[in-house]
Amino acid sequence: MTDIGAGVNETGRLLRDEAGFLLQRDLGGSYRLVLLRVPVDHVEKRVRVQGFYAGDNVVEAEGVAAA
Numbered sequence: 773m774t775d776i777g778a779g780v781n782e783t784g785r786l787l788r789d790e791a792g793f794l795l796q797r798d799l800g801g802s803y804r805l806v807l808l809r810v811p812v813d814h815v816e817k818r819v820r821v822q823g824f825y826a827g828d829n830v831v832e833a834e835g836v837a838a839a
Contacts, residue, residue, distance in 0.1 A: 774825045783839045786811065786819045795821050795831070803831040811836040 774780075784797040793805040793815075805821065814836055823833035
């Protein structure tokens, strides 16, 4: 289990749905992403997400970049 406030540095596939963006994790499962910028160039592609775990499978992302 990930602690709230823990750093996140994961790779996976960036997906978009009605509520925003998800990271389909390479390690299994997914994270809902809270993003300040909209990474439209990376949707449906493999990315690396860095940020902080906010609880309930939500990550406050500081960066999204091609993996």
